Amino acid sequence: MNVSGLKGTVAQLIAHLGIKPEPAATKLAEYLLTNRLPITKETFRSALQWLKAADAAVVGLPVIKTMFIQQLPFVKGVFDALFTQSKGxxxxxxLSGFRQQLQDGGAVTGTASKLKEVLDSLHVAKQNQLQQIGLQKLVTTWVNSDSTPEMKSGAFSLLQKTGFVPKG
Known part of the structure; x- marks a missing residue:
């Protein structure tokens, strides 16, 4: 399909769906047509609304495509989750933001309390993992023959200060 043919088809599609011909609708229609994605009035309106709210069509359009290809439910919650994940x-x-929202939410339900416990345990587990990795790197630097004398001395000093290596 050539460019002028695509533009004509896009205009026809938008008119057929009864959508106001605006740049966001045109962009969405072009994307859906060029990627051969199924189009219904409901999915088009929903996708257009989500893209406007997200204010990032460059990221949002591939999310819409992913929802169709992976046959995910075409609902705002799925779009929001994939959109957030795609931002990297x-x-x-x-998780920290989610925990803060739970904390700021006011009413403490049993579910909210359990979720906070799980999030706290994930945070503690990750913190312990990071501490272990840091300790391993310090020991590696200390014993590594490629390390400079300053690096070895600094690593040894930190290991002593943390109590990993006894003083003296």
Whole structure:
């Protein structure tokens, strides 16, 4: 399909669906048509609304495609989850934000309490894992023959200060 043919088809699709011909609708229709994704009035309206709310069509359009390809439920919750994941924000930040929302939520339900416990245990487990990795790197630096004398001395000093290596 050539460019002018696509633009005509997009305009026809938007008119057929009874959607106001605006740039966001045109962009969505072009994307759905060029990727040969199924289009219904309901899915088009929903996708258009989500993309406008997310204000990031560049990231949002592939999320819509993923929802169709993986046959995921075409609901806002799924879109929001995939959209957030696609932004590449670290998982620990998402969990911390979620925990904060639970804490700020006010009413303490049994479910909210259990979720906070799980999130706290994940945080403690991750913190312990990071401490172990840090300790391993210090020991490796201390015993590694490629380390400079300053690095070895610094690693040894930190190991003593943490109590891993006794003083004296």
């Amino acid at each position: 924000e670290p998982f620990h930040k998402l």
